[in-house]
Each structure stands twice: as structure tokens, then as C-alpha cells.
Amino acid sequence: MPDVATPPSVSLDAPRxxxxxxxxxxxxxxxxxxxxxxxYMPEYQAVRAKSDFITMCKTxxxxxxxxxxxxxxxxxxxxxxxxxxxxxxEAMGMTLQFTDKVGPSLHxxxxxxxxxxxxxxxxxxxxxxxxxxxxxxxRAELSSNPDTALIGFAGSPWTLAxxxxxxxxxxxxxxxxxxxxxxxQLLHRLLGKLSETIILYLNAQIDAGVHMVQLFxxxxxxxxxDQYREFILPYQQQVFAGLNRTKPDGTRVPxxxxxxxxxxxxxxxxxxxxxxLSIDWQTPLAQARQRIPKTLALQGNLDPxxxxxxxxxxxxxxxxxxxxxGNTGYIANLGHGVLQGTPTEHVRFMVQRIQGKA
Ligand code: CP3
Numbered sequence: 001m002p003d004v005a006t007p008p009s010v011s012l013d014a015p016r017x018x019x020x021x022x023x024x025x026x027x028x029x030x031x032x033x034x035x036x037x038x039x040y041m042p043e044y045q046a047v048r049a050k051s052d053f054i055t056m057c058k059t060x061x062x063x064x065x066x067x068x069x070x071x072x073x074x075x076x077x078x079x080x081x082x083x084x085x086x087x088x089x090e091a092m093g094m095t096l097q098f099t100d101k102v103g104p105s106l107h108x109x110x111x112x113x114x115x116x117x118x119x120x121x122x123x124x125x126x127x128x129x130x131x132x133x134x135x136x137x138x139r140a141e142l143s144s145n146p147d148t149a150l151i152g153f154a155g156s157p158w159t160l161a162x163x164x165x166x167x168x169x170x171x172x173x174x175x176x177x178x179x180x181x182x183x184x185q186l187l188h189r190l191l192g193k194l195s196e197t198i199i200l201y202l203n204a205q206i207d208a209g210v211h212m213v214q215l216f217x218x219x220x221x222x223x224x225x226d227q228y229r230e231f232i233l234p235y236q237q238q239v240f241a242g243l244n245r246t247k248p249d250g251t252r253v254p255x256x257x258x259x260x261x262x263x264x265x266x267x268x269x270x271x272x273x274x275x276x277l278s279i280d281w282q283t284p285l286a287q288a289r290q291r292i293p294k295t296l297a298l299q300g301n302l303d304p305x306x307x308x309x310x311x312x313x314x315x316x317x318x319x320x321x322x323x324x325x326g327n328t329g330y331i332a333n334l335g336h337g338v339l340q341g342t343p344t345e346h347v348r349f350m351v352q353r354i355q356g357k358a
Pocket of ligand 1: 033034035036037038039048053080081082083084085086098100103104153169216218260337
């Protein structure tokens with residue numbers, strides 16, 4: 001019988017990434033890269049030549065294979081499941097499409113109360129079971145490498161609402177901001193529904209075996225700090241409070257928050273309840289440590305464009321980041337996702353440099 005009175009602690013055999021999340025002293029930080037699987041890899045292009053992106057995500061065998069590609073090629077300390085933040089929006093009742101030219105689009109973007117009321121709170125297994133199937137297989141695949149972590153993720157309520165209201169990626173944010181100014185209560189209603197959806201979705205991922213979850217608030221930086229406090233922070237808090245962060249056997253599942261354009265929001269992010277804050281390249285790690293001293297761990301934050309620099313330039317940038325990050329409460333990563341066209345040799349160089357092999 002497990003001793004339920006024992007407080008949850010990070011077990012010594014937890015993967016390096018999890019130990020870093022909880023501030024254990026390590027011989028080196030773990031490293032993984034946001035969007036580490038993708039078109040910059042020839043192995044990915046080969047799978048993509050035969051299947052479209054949505055099919056790849058929804059076919060667990062393909063998703064598992066693609067999730068493992070960067071791990072097999074470069075040996076990162078974590079595998080993130082190959083999927084997309086927009087599948088829960090589809091599960092709520094919208095139509096999702098990806099095209100090479102425009103990227104993702106959600107048809108009939110939300111514009112009215114009726115549009116929002118029509119959305120359902122989907123059962124994550126019934127509607128997005130392909131993600132959990134891929135996770136279960138990945139966890140089994142990684143069982144022989146207990147130091148490698150499996151990461152699950154979701155988009156934040158605000159970022160998903162932005163996609164659902166704009167209908168896709170946006171440069172001007174006219175519709176989401178109009179709704180925020182003209183009908184804030186309606187926006188709150190949508191954000192509340194999204195929070196419920198994401199809690200169920202991430203808890204299903206935790207049940208399927210992830211070691212860590214990351215919430216992507218890629219559009220969290222397009223507002224003022226006051227607006228962040230009103231429309232973004234409460235829903236991040238709600239999501240993090242709703243997650244099963246301690247498993248029945250006492251294992252703790254750390255949660256990470258990434259916000260793009262986060263410099264003005266760091267102190268607010270630190271109130272979200274996340275264990276780890278993933279910051280973009282515009283905030284020096286040392287400054288972040290000073291501003292949010294209570295946060296257990298930081299993740300980041302090399303400029304994704306630095307991976308296009310020649311190794312003589314890239315090497316010292318990585319070293320400076322590592323010196324700033326240290327060996328305690330730090331996860332080496334980029335400040336945003338790997339860009340298309342990134343030289344694979346530079347990704348290998350970065351991973352090996354952090355792991356002390358280059
Ligand atoms: O990190 C990983 O390897 C896991 C995979 C992953 C993808 N999308 C695969 C993907 C993750 C974590 C995401 C999250 C995601 N998706 C975010 C948050 C992270 C961020 O970048 O800010 C966002 C905003 C999306 C929405 C989305 N999906 C966009 C804007 C695009 C088009 C961008 C592009 O690169 O073309 C996608 C498509 C997408 N998601 C691709 C991949 C590999 C490209 C698909 C292809 O054409 O092959």
C-alpha cells in the first residue's frame with residue numbers, strides 16, 4: 001500500500017526535465033526545443049510528402065514516429081507529442097483546415113453569442129483520443145529511457161479564443177480586440193468554456209502518461225498588462241488549478257507556461273500557478289530571475305533565428321545562455337519554436353553543446 005501521508009516529492013528516478021522543473025541541482029540542464037519536430041527535418045518532409053498535416057496528427061502511428069524523429073536524430077532530453085493546439089477547437093464544434101499557404105484556418109469564425117453558445121465542452125477521449133493514443137505509445141517507447149521526459153501541451157484559452165475569433169493566424173487582431181472592447185462579457189464566456197475544455201484535455205494527457213504539460217499562450221503578448229490581468233491571467237490560473245498535478249502514486253506533473261512577447265507580463269505570469277515559466281528571447285534570463293525570484297524554474301530562451309548563425313557565433317550565444325540559466329531550476333530551450341529552414345546541423349550542435357558533447 002502506498003503511504004498516502006507521505007508528501008509528494010520528486011522521485012530520484014524522475015526524468016532530468018522533471019527534476020529541473022522542481023529546482024533540483026543537476027550536473028547540466030535538460031534541453032528540448034519547442035516545435036522540435038517539423039519541416040526543417042528531412043525525415044519530417046518524407047512523412048509529410050505522403051500525408052497532410054492533419055492526417056499525420058490524427059494517425060497515432062505517424063504522430064508517434066514524427067514525435068520521435070528529433071529525439072532520434074539529436075537526442076533531446078524530452079519528446080513532445082506531435083499535434084497542434086487547434087484540435088480542441090475542432091472538438092468544440094469548429095471546422096479546422098491547414099493549407100501550405102495560409103497555415104491553419106478555422107471556418108465560420110466566432111462572431112456572436114449564438115456562435116459561442118453552440119460550442120460544446122468535448123470529451124477529450126471521444127473527440128481527441130488520437131492524442132492520448134499517441135501519448136500512450138510514446139510513453140511505452142520511452143520506458144527504456146527513463147531519463148527522457150514526455151511532454152503534453154495545449155493552447156491557452158486566450159490564444160485559442162484568438163484563433164477561433166480571427167479564423168486563423170492574424171497580424172492585426174481586429175476581431176478578438178473588437179470583441180474584447182465591445183462585448184467583454186461575451187469574450188469571458190468563451191474563455192470560460194475554453195478553460196473547461198483545456199482542463200479536461202490536459203488531464204486526459206496526464207492520465208495517458210505525460211511527465212510535464214506546457215500551456216502555449218502564443219498570443220498572450222498582444223495586450224496590455226491590465227488586459228492580461230483581466231482576460232488572460234484568470235483563465236491560466238483556472239486551467240492550472242484544475243489539473244491533476246499530483247498522480248495517485250504521488251508523482252508530480254510540473255506545468256509550464258509559455259507566453260510570446262512576455263516581457264511586460266513576467267510578474268503576472270508568475271501569478272498563474274505554473275511551476276515553470278518559458279520566456280522568449282527578449283528577456284535576459286538573469287533579468288527574469290531577478291523579477292520573478294519565486295518561480296521554481298525558467299525555460300528558454302535562445303532566439304530561434306540564432307540557429308541560422310554560423311557555429312562561431314552560435315556557440316558563444318548558447319554558452320552565454322547556459323551561464324545565465326545555471327544548473328538549478330533551468331531548462332534550456334529556444335525562446336519560440338524552431339523555424340522552417342533551420343539547418344539541422346545547428347540544432348544538433350545546440351543540443352550537444354548543452355549536453356556537454358560539443
Ligand atoms: O513542438 C513540437 O514538435 C510539437 C508540435 C507542435 C506543432 N504545433 C506542430 C505543427 C506544437 C507544440 C504546436 C503548437 C502550436 N500550433 C502553436 C503554439 C506554439 C507556437 O508556435 O506559438 C500554435 C500557435 C499553433 C498553430 C499553428 N499550427 C500554426 C500557426 C501553424 C502554421 C505555422 C507553420 O509553421 O507553418 C501550424 C501548423 C503546424 N503545427 C506545423 C507543425 C509541424 C506545420 C505543418 C506542416 O505544414 O507540415
